Amino acid sequence: MKPLEELTRPNIWNLKPYSSARDEYKGITASVFLDANENPYNAPTNRYPDPLQWDLKHELARIKKTQPENIFLGNGSDEAIDLVFRAFCEPGVDNVVAIDPTYGMYQVCADVNNVEYRKVLLNNDFQFSADELIAATDNHTKLLFLCSPNNPTGNDLLRSEIEKIINGFEGLVILDEAYNDFSKAPSFIEELDKYPNLVILQTFSKAWASAGIRLGMAFASTDIINILNKIKYPYNVNQLTQQQGMEILHKYYEIERWVKTLIEERKTLMKDFAKLKVVEKVYPSDANFFLAKVTDASKIYNYLVGEGIIVRNRNNIALCGNCLRITVGTRVENNKLIETLKQFHML
């Protein structure tokens, strides 16, 4: 890995961050707070929240077997994705490399920040070659994006190739594990100490059933986490979200039950799906969704919309011609989808 100073934009490396009232006084023994121009009425939301969300990070660190200092929390993992561009990529100069197809936000953030986005097509098994990805990098490549299980393809990327990338690439590897809870593959968080150039993204939005509170996580070396903390909005995770995040962590047993149920439902739904006349291929999945090739994706998508059922049409995505992406729902929802699709050929 190149030294972090070389990977960071000079203006960010030299930045003196905004210091909020809650940064300057961190103690808890005081009882009179007249430092932040808050209104003394309407407790508890009258107070600014903890800018670094320490309570939540301590609880998370316990569950994820890491240290609170290795965690960044943001307004969804989308915030972390945007921040790595702003911290490390000089607009109009630097570039990033990513597998294709993958999660659309990487390219959107690249475009917003005027950073060249280099795509390397997956093979027909939706896997990648580390050598090919590294061949697409140059001296200005700061970030390399991997997503495992990948969205929209649903499969885990090969661990040996992921390791080859982390070991072989001189910049930062952003490994998006948004769907890791649904996979048998262990998270790379366990390996974080081995890899100073690794940034792992996870989220409260999928297995943790909390998309509405907007809470995402990044796990990385303390040096990288400190850079992200330096440039984030001072109070990027609001009080209500911090509280609700804590509540879901206290119900971790519930998350484990949901995940187990959804994996069972995935198996049933994929088996039923494969038998449908309109379905040509169901791709293997390690996530809470799967990709299926159908006879006519747009026609079937529109038919389902008319029946009040919304799936994702991925027809226009690389390697996904005539593919629909199906999220696994409840048994009742999944059955409704299957029964509705059985009616399609009769129209």
Ligand SMILES: *Cc1c(COP(=O)(O)O)cnc(C)c1O
């Ligand atoms: C859904 C998803 C996310 C989650 O984004 P949030 O901003 O945390 O809701 C991140 N990465 C991938 C690949 C996703 O599919």
